[in-house]
Amino acid sequence: MPRLIRLGEHRMEAYLDGNLLVFHHSDVPGIVGAIGDTFGRYKVNIAQMAVGRLGNEPGGKAVGVLNLDDVPPQESIDEIMGHPAINSARFIRLPAHGALPPWMPG
Template sequence: LYVDLARRLGLMQAQMAQGAIRKATLNYRGEVARRGTKLITAAFVAGLLENRLAEQVNIVNAQLLAQERGIDMIETSSPKKGDFSTLVQSEVVADSKPTTISGTLFGNQYLRLVQIGPYRMDTYLDGTMLIFPHRDVPGLVGHIGTIFGKHQVNIARMALGRESPGGDAIAVLNLDSTPSPEALDEVKAHPSIHSLTIVNLPPAGAMPPWFG
């Protein structure tokens, strides 16, 4: 499961990064730090590169391919538990500012996204995800729901991370299908939405072809 979690974090980071990836850091905390993390790190790098390169990427060649492209990989581990009994935290530096994304396991079987940047949340790490930083204002969720209803896009789940009411926040919508460009343009037109990113992850339980 940690291999699957790490790969999904890599896939997500690759889709959120703007420009060339220069550096990636993995921080293992709690239970996962007591394990051998070599395979987990390789799975993260494979996810980071597999949709960015024309050649086939797997856990055997991923780190060599990253090294050849000048991507610095740093790994730290601490068995000390924080807010979660186990945590994989990734930070990627690209041409844009660094992006931190963290995931964990609930009940030793459920993969969860629990952090983007400074914001804490709890949502699924699978399928189509719409991620949007915004200002936390009344009516925004209704605005998006109305637009997606008109375009026949079902919202399966919504997670919100914020530091204070009315301030900056980030939301993650798990969707049953990918919205059309027209639907996204309508959502983006709201003055309190800063940006939109669509992230596509494998269905829950789907493992990569190179695994086992």
């Protein structure tokens, strides 16, 4: 399965398939819990999560990648974006592992 091992200067290991939420944030306590609570209220299951720190030092900039079982409602992403420590969030839909993208002939 393809994996993301680096995003800019952030090192991590995340699977690249299906529904992803990629977010940049400050590395402070409560981020993972806030995102989990938000998606829990919207019934979106988090299948996997990876976080990479800039320079591997606590308290700095970080990036997170969530693999989601379902497409999250826009309201949930808007709520996540409202968290003061989250700088950006983007939903990305990739083909499932082993599937070709719709634009690539089979």
